[in-house]
Amino acid sequence: MLECMPEGEVVHTAGKINPVKTCQPIGAMYAALGIHRCLPHSHGSQGCCAYHRMHLTRHFRDPVLASTSSFTEGASVFGGAANLKTAIKNVFEIYKPDIIAVHTTCLSETIGDDLPTIIKQSEVPEGKVVIHANTPSYQGSHITGFSNMVKAMVTYLAARDEETIRKKRVNIIPGFVNPSDMREIKRITSSLGVDMIMFPDTTNVLDSPLTAKYDMYPEGGTTVEEIRDTGNSRLTLALGAWSSNAAGAALMEKCGVPCVPLKVPIGLKATDDLIMTLKEKFDAVVPDDLTLERGQVVDTLIDTHFHYQGKKVAIYGDPDIVVPLVEFVLTMGMIPKYVITGTPGKAFEEQVGAMIEEAGIEDYIVKAEGDLFDLHQWIKEESVDLLIGNTYGKYIARTEDIPLVRVGFPILDRAVHPLMPITGYKGCLRLIEMISNALLERRDRDCLDEDYELVL
Amino acid sequence: MSMSEEMMGDMLEKYPEKVLKNRKKHITIVDTNQACQQIEANTRTIPGIITQRGCAYAGCKGVVVGPIKDMVHIVHGPIGCAFYAWGTRRNKARADDNTPPEKMFSTLCVSTDMQESDIVFGGEKKLAKMIDEVVEMFHPRAVSICATCPVGLIGDDLGAVAKAAQERHGIQVLSFNCEGYKGVSQSAGHHIANNNLMENVIGTGPERDPNDKYVINILGEYNIGGDGWEMERILGDIGYKVNCVLTGDTSYLEIKNLHQAHLNLVQCHRSINYIAEMMETKYGTPWLKVNFIGVEATKKSLREMALCFGDEELIRKTEEVIAREEARIMPVIEHYRKICQGKTAFAFVGGSRSHHYMHLLRDLGMEVVVAGYEFAHRDDYEGRQVIPTLKIDADSKNIPELHLSPDPEKFKDAHVHLNMSKEKFDELNKKVPLNYYEGMQPDMKDGEIMIDDCNHHELEKMVRALKPDLVFAGVRDKYYVQKLGVPAKQMHSYDYSGPYAGYNGALNFARDVANAITTPAWKLVTAPWEKQTQ
Numbered sequence: 004m005l006e007c008m009p010e011g012e013v014v015h016t017a018g019k020i021n022p023v024k025t026c027q028p029i030g031a032m033y034a035a036l037g038i039h040r041c042l043p044h045s046h047g048s049q050g051c052c053a054y055h056r057m058h059l060t061r062h063f064r065d066p067v068l069a070s071t072s073s074f075t076e077g078a079s080v081f082g083g084a085a086n087l088k089t090a091i092k093n094v095f096e097i098y099k100p101d102i103i104a105v106h107t108t109c110l111s112e113t114i115g116d117d118l119p120t121i122i123k124q125s126e127v128p129e130g131k132v133v134i135h136a137n138t139p140s141y142q143g144s145h146i147t148g149f150s151n152m153v154k155a156m157v158t159y160l161a162a163r164d165e166e167t168i169r170k171k172r173v174n175i176i177p178g179f180v181n182p183s184d185m186r187e188i189k190r191i192t193s194s195l196g197v198d199m200i201m202f203p204d205t206t207n208v209l210d211s212p213l214t215a216k217y218d219m220y221p222e223g224g225t226t227v228e229e230i231r232d233t234g235n236s237r238l239t240l241a242l243g244a245w246s247s248n249a250a251g252a253a254l255m256e257k258c259g260v261p262c263v264p265l266k267v268p269i270g271l272k273a274t275d276d277l278i279m280t281l282k283e284k285f286d287a288v289v290p291d292d293l294t295l296e297r298g299q300v301v302d303t304l305i306d307t308h309f310h311y312q313g314k315k316v317a318i319y320g321d322p323d324i325v326v327p328l329v330e331f332v333l334t335m336g337m338i339p340k341y342v343i344t345g346t347p348g349k350a351f352e353e354q355v356g357a358m359i360e361e362a363g364i365e366d367y368i369v370k371a372e373g374d375l376f377d378l379h380q381w382i383k384e385e386s387v388d389l390l391i392g393n394t395y396g397k398y399i400a401r402t403e404d405i406p407l408v409r410v411g412f413p414i415l416d417r418a419v420h421p422l423m424p425i426t427g428y429k430g431c432l433r434l435i436e437m438i439s440n441a442l443l444e445r446r447d448r449d450c451l452d453e454d455y456e457l458v459l
Numbered sequence: 460m461s462m463s464e465e466m467m468g469d470m471l472e473k474y475p476e477k478v479l480k481n482r483k484k485h486i487t488i489v490d491t492n493q494a495c496q497q498i499e500a501n502t503r504t505i506p507g508i509i510t511q512r513g514c515a516y517a518g519c520k521g522v523v524v525g526p527i528k529d530m531v532h533i534v535h536g537p538i539g540c541a542f543y544a545w546g547t548r549r550n551k552a553r554a555d556d557n558t559p560p561e562k563m564f565s566t567l568c569v570s571t572d573m574q575e576s577d578i579v580f581g582g583e584k585k586l587a588k589m590i591d592e593v594v595e596m597f598h599p600r601a602v603s604i605c606a607t608c609p610v611g612l613i614g615d616d617l618g619a620v621a622k623a624a625q626e627r628h629g630i631q632v633l634s635f636n637c638e639g640y641k642g643v644s645q646s647a648g649h650h651i652a653n654n655n656l657m658e659n660v661i662g663t664g665p666e667r668d669p670n671d672k673y674v675i676n677i678l679g680e681y682n683i684g685g686d687g688w689e690m691e692r693i694l695g696d697i698g699y700k701v702n703c704v705l706t707g708d709t710s711y712l713e714i715k716n717l718h719q720a721h722l723n724l725v726q727c728h729r730s731i732n733y734i735a736e737m738m739e740t741k742y743g744t745p746w747l748k749v750n751f752i753g754v755e756a757t758k759k760s761l762r763e764m765a766l767c768f769g770d771e772e773l774i775r776k777t778e779e780v781i782a783r784e785e786a787r788i789m790p791v792i793e794h795y796r797k798i799c800q801g802k803t804a805f806a807f808v809g810g811s812r813s814h815h816y817m818h819l820l821r822d823l824g825m826e827v828v829v830a831g832y833e834f835a836h837r838d839d840y841e842g843r844q845v846i847p848t849l850k851i852d853a854d855s856k857n858i859p860e861l862h863l864s865p866d867p868e869k870f871k872d873a874h875v876h877l878n879m880s881k882e883k884f885d886e887l888n889k890k891v892p893l894n895y896y897e898g899m900q901p902d903m904k905d906g907e908i909m910i911d912d913c914n915h916h917e918l919e920k921m922v923r924a925l926k927p928d929l930v931f932a933g934v935r936d937k938y939y940v941q942k943l944g945v946p947a948k949q950m951h952s953y954d955y956s957g958p959y960a961g962y963n964g965a966l967n968f969a970r971d972v973a974n975a976i977t978t979p980a981w982k983l984v985t986a987p988w989e990k991q992t993q
Contacts, residue, residue: 004566005566006559006560006561006563007560007561007562007563007564007567007597009596009597013592013595013596014592014595014596015592015596016588016592017571017585017586017588017589017592018533018569018570018571018572018585018589019538019541019568019569019570019572020567020568020569020570021545021567021568022538022541022542022568022570022572024538024542025538025539025542025543026537026538026539026542028539029539044507047608047639048514048608048639048640049504049510049512049513049514050513050514050515050516050517050540050639051514051539051608051639053510053511053512053513053514053517053935054513054517054539054540054543054544055539055543056935057543057547057933057934057935058543058547060934060935060937060938061547061934064938065938066935066938066939066942067935068509068915068939069509070506070507070508070509071504071506071507071510072506072507073503073504073505073506073508073510073512074640075503075640075643075854076640076641076642076854076857077853077854078640079608079611079612079638079640080612086506087506089505089506089507090506090507091507092475092507093475093478093505093506093507093508094507096473096474096475097473097474097475097478097507097508097916098509098915098916108608109536109537109539109573109578109607109608109609110608110609110612110639110640113578113608113609113612113613114612139537139575140536140537140538140539141537141573141574141575141577141578141609142574142575144538211942213941213942213944213984214942214984214985215942215943215944215984215985217919217939217942217943219915219919219939345538395545395546398566
């Protein structure tokens with residue numbers, strides 16, 4: 004496999020080969036699915052919408068509904084206003100959502116369609132809402148698109164009521180994570196006795212049960228009313244700088260809700276930070292159950308450290324997942340040798356580099372806006388014991404015979420992962436299990452007969 | 460089971476007036492008493508309707524060009540278009556005598572990853588640089604560059620960049636202006652890809668050995684799940700020489716030699732009929748619409764092919780292989796047929812499979828009661844005889860039409876290609892419909908539905924109203940159909956199984972369909988405590 008890859012040093016400066024990112028609108032579509040009774044709408048030609056629905060469907064193995072403006076060549080030259088107005092009318096009449104969340108593509112952005120004006124001129128039935136986010140595919144990545152749509156929820160919907168007392172409640176922006184992770188973060192927050200509004204929230208939308216009673220708008224998702232009410236909360240937790248900070252800052256500016264930026268709670272330290280922040284800001288009492296869960300993680304780390312300590316790992320994926328993941332593998336005593344995100348942002352290199360150096364590791368490479376071609380070239384130069392990332396790394400895994408632990412987005416070749424958290428203390432256990440098992444299975448496969456052990 | 464006018468009314472009642480007027484023309488309840496039932500197709504998608512259609516880029520890069528394994532395909536655009544077409548269509552490829560492993564580029568995703576500055580100042584320089592780097596790194600035999608939506612708008616001249624790069628590197632650089640907004644669906648992309656391959660690649664290879672017998676091409680076969688390989692196995696056993704499969708597991712080298720065949724087989728009419736027709740004009744090569752999906756359909760196609768060459772030995776060998784293969788697989792098929800017999804299905808796929816699979820499902824005792832295409836044209840529904848009456852509307856008129864004339868050196872009459880006399884050829888033409896496709900409609904029965912560009916609302920309504928036993932569609936329809944309690948199989952990706960073509964394909968398909976229907980979990984949908992309260 005991949006026999007075509009060049010040997011030795013090569014120059015690759017223009018474009019991307021085997022990217023570790025995709026484009027903005029899919030992130031916006033995912034965010035919009037986290038609003039109750041919302042139909043995401045893609046303002047561009049229909050291929051984008053088809054692709055984004057397809058990719059989300061393949062990751063979650065659940066229905067992903069979205070409409071599109073279906074640009075033709077005429078609209079592409081003269082503007083897509085008529086297409087969007089027709090779409091809004093048709094969607095409300097045929098599919099009856101409570102809210103349409105419009106995002107754009109490189110097509111409508113290059114043309115310069117003025118969405119606020121078009122939306123103002125559209126027929127929106129009484130009590131229904133249309134919001135929009137500009138999501139040009141030629142800036143940032145799918146994470147930027149997620150961030151832009153979550154920010155649009157704030158700018159369009161969040162409001163501060165007249166009352167002077169803020170509700171003793173936290174807003175949680177969970178970042179671009181699976182529904183299982185949102186579920187886990189809500190469980191931890193509830194167990195601390197803190198009221199919350201999570202937005203967006205794709206639990207019960209993209210992890211829905213099969214009951215033979217399908218509803219196009221599943222039970223889940225944050226309601227428009229709840230998003231409006233975020234303006235009255237006491238605090239916002241923005242989990243993941245790339246996914247959530249922009250919306251947190253917008254909510255601060257618009258409604259005066261203070262925002263604490265945190266990492267997505269992957270790993271022990273990031274989960275501790277989430278719990279400590281809630282404890283301090285809401286005088287919450289940490290229940291014994293959480294203390295027990297944490298203790299179980301520490302117990303397991305001590306029990307299993309010899310499975311993975313000192314192993315070299317390459318990690319690639321979205322920055323808000325990769326940053327805490329690197330922190331956790333350092334907690335595990337592993338060596339993050341190569342760390343890549345496709346999403347732009349120098350902060351990634353600084354943040355990850357600082358963590359690795361603090362652990363006393365000097366020989367490593369961290370790159371934002373990198374791709375899997377880069378990673379493969381480095382691995383050929385000096386290999387690693389483990390890969391952690393999305394499905395696309397499987398080609399390197401096979402070619403270089405390195406075990407792959409699937410974490411992140413998208414995972415297209417395995418099931419169940421969107422139903423199992425990697426966040427919280429439960430997520431720590433799952434990550435330890437996946438990493439240990441991958442390495443132990445490789446040991447069982449590779450060792451001599453006389454070294455084949457019953458107990459490991 | 461069939462659809463009544465009343466059920467149809469119920470399905471359409473929600474529509475705003477303009478939508479209703481439009482959609483009615485795209486839906487036909489089959490009535491064989493009527494001489495010709497016209498369906499509207501290949502028109503623009505209604506905004507907001509939740510179509511399943513994709514774009515011209517998908518039709519060009521994703522379908523036709525992408526599978527060519529020894530070329531590096533550079534997508535000129537922001538990252539998404541390249542990313543989503545990376546490994547997602549299962550057009551299998553492997554190294555072979557023509558193409559060593561180091562010339563296989565099928566697992567790469569190459570994108571110019573346009574940034575805002577490229578939109579503002581143009582992306583030509585970056586594209587040129589990427590071509591240089593790619594050629595230097597990978598040494599491909601040829602390079603393709605595929606345009607995406609913004610490229611046309613900002614005025615990047617792909618043709619000029621390609622020409623300059625071709626001169627710099629001495630290998631062919633093909634540029635495809637397949638911007639996503641062109642035409643109304645994937646179909647425009649097929650046409651754009653066909654034109655370029657015909658104009659610039661096909662026929663540039665050497666002449667064939669005149670002693671080669673029964674040389675064929677399979678056009679419009681993309682080797683999804685290994686379909687093309689199964690066809691090649693059967694055809695090879697009979698004694699055909701498969702010159703080139705367009706474009707499943709195909710190399711650029713083989714496409715150059717496409718003109719070497721005596722007969723073109725057309726599996727997917729929609730995507731490749733342009734090349735079939737243009738090769739007929741330019742080289743005189745006759746083409747035969749075949750269908751290798753289904754036991755009976757495969758047999759019919761093999762027999763028609765044998766007639767085309769009119770050779771006794773070939774006919775004998777054909778019957779021998781048919782008998783051998785059927786003896787091998789029919790007992791197993793029979794086992795699955797007992798499970799499938801009498802069941803109904805919907806088939807809503809891209810531009811050809813809805814028709815092809817009717818035959819295989821009938822082999823299993825199943826009936827397709829609702830069939831439709833995302834982006835087929837009227838000739839795929841009604842047959843090629845309607846082509847002279849087709850009007851090209853404003854949305855598709857900018858897709859270029861090539862007007863070719865016979866090649867002064869390489870053109871031969873069809874009967875010369877088939878090595879028979881003119882008289883014998885005229886006889887053959889009465890028995891075998893050369894250069895013709897009859898469309899899907901003749902294979903459908905009264906009360907069954909033919910539907911074009913079916914949307915989410917319509918499919919959901921029909922599944923609820925007609926309660927089919929199985930729905931064949933794409934990945935975007937699969938999961939909500941299953942949430943409704945109806946098994947759904949992906950007819951584009953085969954749910955990662957295959958091949959489904961030929962004899963081994965029929966076996967695989969029968970097993971997969973039976974498993975989809977009988978999987979034990981379907982009996983566990985209702986929780987026991989919910990049953991007790993009822």
